[in-house]
Amino acid sequence: MMKIEIPVTGIFSEKELLWFLDRGFDECVYKVFPDKIRRAFEAGNERMLVDIYPLRDRLVVAWLTGEPSENGINFVQDFLTDWFDLDIDLTPFYGLLSPYPRLDYMSKRYEGLRFTGIPDLFEALAWAIIGQQINLRFAYTIKRRLVEAFGSFVEYEGNKYYLFPSPGTIAKAKVPDLRAMQFSGKKAEYLITVAEAIASKAIDKTILNDLPDMDSRLKMLTNLRGIGHWTASYVLMKSLKERCSIPYGDAGLLNALVNHGIITEKNELPAIRSFFSGFAGWESYLVFYLWRSLAPMEGDVFYPRTSTGT
Numbered sequence: 491m492m493k494i495e496i497p498v499t500g501i502f503s504e505k506e507l508l509w510f511l512d513r514g515f516d517e518c519v520y521k522v523f524p525d526k527i528r529r530a531f532e533a534g535n536e537r538m539l540v541d542i543y544p545l546r547d548r549l550v551v552a553w554l555t556g557e558p559s560e561n562g563i564n565f566v567q568d569f570l571t572d573w574f575d576l577d578i579d580l581t582p583f584y585g586l587l588s589p590y591p592r593l594d595y596m597s598k599r600y601e602g603l604r605f606t607g608i609p610d611l612f613e614a615l616a617w618a619i620i621g622q623q624i625n626l627r628f629a630y631t632i633k634r635r636l637v638e639a640f641g642s643f644v645e646y647e648g649n650k651y652y653l654f655p656s657p658g659t660i661a662k663a664k665v666p667d668l669r670a671m672q673f674s675g676k677k678a679e680y681l682i683t684v685a686e687a688i689a690s691k692a693i694d695k696t697i698l699n700d701l702p703d704m705d706s707r708l709k710m711l712t713n714l715r716g717i718g719h720w721t722a723s724y725v726l727m728k729s730l731k732e733r734c735s736i737p738y739g740d741a742g743l744l745n746a747l748v749n750h751g752i753i754t755e756k757n758e759l760p761a762i763r764s765f766f767s768g769f770a771g772w773e774s775y776l777v778f779y780l781w782r783s784l785a786p787m788e789g790d791v792f793y794p795r796t797s798t799g800t
Contacts, residue, residue: 680716
C-alpha cells in the first residue's frame, strides 16, 4: 500500500478536524471514521481512493486502490494541504484574539482548528447555490442527489465513493432533471449557468487570483447569474482562501457576534466592520471560529442559541 506523509505547520487539532467534517450531516464526497477520512480523487484520467489519517504534526495518506503516479500523488498532497490549510501558522491569529476577553477562550478551546475549505471552485459555488435559503440538512440531501446522479465514483469493498460532478457534466444537465431533485427552478438555472462559465474557462481560480484585489474578484463572481455578495464572499473564503473575506449578513455569523456581545442588534454593520478591522488578514479565520462557537463545548463562556455554521 502506497503511503505518504504531509507535514503540518504549527499547532494542528485532529480532533477538531474530524469533528468539523462529521457533524451528523449526510456528506457524500468523503466518509469520516473515528481516526481517518476516506475520499476519492481524480487527477487527469487517474481515479484514486485514499485514507487520510490526521495526526498532531502531519497527515498520513494511504492509497487503497492501485499505485498512484507522481502526478496523482502531487494532486492529492496539494488538495489536502489546501483543504485543511496545513501551511499556515495560527500563532499570530491567537495573538489577535488575546485582548478580547469574550474571544480569548477560542485559542485554547479550539486550539489547532484549521480553516477547512472547498478547494474545487465549482464545488464551492455549487454548494453555496444549493444552500441558499434552506437549512443545512436539506442542503446536504440535495447535494447527495446531485452527486449520485451526475458524479463518477470509485468502488471499494462493495461501496461507492463519489467524486463531485465536473462543471462540464452539469453544464449539460437540464433544468427538469434538477427540479426532480428538489432544486428550485432558479437554483437549477444558476447552477447550470455557473457550470457553463467554468467549463468554458470564462472563470477559474487562476483568473480570479490574477485579479488585483478582492473587490475585483467579488465583482467577477457576482457578475455570474445567481451569485450575490454573500455567495461570492463565501466562495472566496472557502475556495480561494481569501483571508479578509467576510460574508456580511450570514445568519450564523450574526448570531455568533450577538452571542459574544460584539453587537446587540444584527443590523449594526458599522460596529461589525469596526470589530473586524482589528483582525486584518485573519477575518475569514475569525468568521470560521465564530461559526465553530455555534456548537459549544462544556466550559465555553456562553451557550449560543443556534446550531452549527458551515
